[in-house]
Amino acid sequence: IGANLARTVERFGDRDALVDVHGGRRWTYAEFGRAVEEVALGLLAKGVAKGDRVGIWAVNCPEWVMVQYATARIGAIMVNINPAYRVHELGYVLRQAEISVLVSSTEHRTSDYRRMIEQVRSSCPALRDVVYIDDPTWTGLLRLGAGVPPERLAERASRLRSTDPVNIQFTSGTTGFAKGATLSHRNILNNGYFVGETLGYTEADRIALPVPFYHCFGMVMGNLAATSHGACVVIPAPAFDATATLHAVERERCTSLYGVPTMFIAELGLPDFATYDLTSLRTGIMAGSPCPAEVMKRVVAEMHMAEVAICYGMTETSPVSTQTRRDDDLDRRTGTVGRVLPHIEVKVTDPATGATVPHGEPGELCTRGYSVMLGYWNEPERTAEAVDAEGWMHTGDLALMDEDDYVQIVGRIKDMIIRGGENVYPREIEEFLYSHPKISDVQVIGVPDESYGEEIMACVILRDPAETLTRDELARYCRGRLAHYKVPKYLRIMEAFPMTVSGKVRKVELRREAAASLD
């Protein structure tokens, strides 16, 4: 990663690398390369050895990106810590990964990071040093680095291998506890490169990133895709904000915009949406969770993102496995997750037998290639459950592949509803309900039922909160268009869904709340 960045700095030194719209700061590649070097030297001065864990616990900011590349340059393993964590989870990660240096910011909104760090410090013996990017400890780090001979960086680089671990990235924790995937330079740099190549990135591209850096969507599909092609990363705000995002696209003439579906839904739903000039946009990525065709079509038509891609992947696979291509026709670009990326294999198997199923039949998606993680950090048993002896990652996602190798994600195996012996895929019902004029966002879940085992509930966010929607109205809408056993028995109107920081709906939480609401 360090060598790749050096090449980009050499080729595109005078072009923008990073723009912080919120903070009003910007860096060319030459400036960014120097900033990374200063941080790297500072970390060397702090005694960070090859393979040592450096934690980063902060919302999106330029320093986050500098630490990402500085740790890679010195062969440290950066551990991404979820900015929404609280004391208990922070302590767990610090201990589990034996983090020796932690980079954080003193506070953000309601999070007093400094206070939480002080609370856990005594129970984390490995933690030697904490640097806050918004207080004098940061300038102190840079000052220390200034005293280190720059040759030490070259000397360290000569001892690094592409298969060395560079990151511990945590999964979103959508289905339970987040797992720490250990990823190598080879894993994530290649993935970022191919994601960018598939989008046709060049040094002329400017990518608006409202997705969190702590997640692979931001740091690999965003940062690494950008730096490996000489493109620029634009940070609209420390955390997702629909208005700030569109403002950043307009002001910085961004060519690309990323988001999980709910972010695009929020942007399209802004009352002043039509007043933003989005004509600079050409492409972008929607990913992370099921991307409703309706939303994709609106993004293409109303946000100028004619070439927008859907990516499918998971943290454990660097993350992207399949992606739609610019020349795929619109139905494929809105209705599938595309085809496998170069140098990766995918297959769809029967979870019971492991045999590959015929085209068009659902099964568990498995992926193999350079992109599969080294393993879960310090958890060989869980790693063996996820990655088999032949190197296939078992994703836990149900998918089907058509004759032309386009993949469709049916949903997570864990989310499948079994109603009276019939398999019901929430995704299919959700896709249908998105077409309802009153519905802005919808999640379909199974709730316990004495006669059928599970019954279907639709959790709905209305376009206009002043409107009403009754369960009978919904049933009438479904009648004749959806098999009777798929028609939701329950309807729950909500103002928001429980979400992960990476912007995914926590269906586990939704199911728990829903079951409780029926008692």
Ligand code: ATP
């Ligand atoms: P955890 O593993 O901790 O429960 P998570 O699986 O949500 O959380 P991530 O690694 O962030 O953690 O997300 C990967 C998952 O996101 C995939 O396994 C898949 O279920 C879902 N996903 C990603 N992209 C898409 C997509 N384009 N369409 C449908 N689902 C997607």
Ligand code: MG
């Ligand atoms: Mg997962």
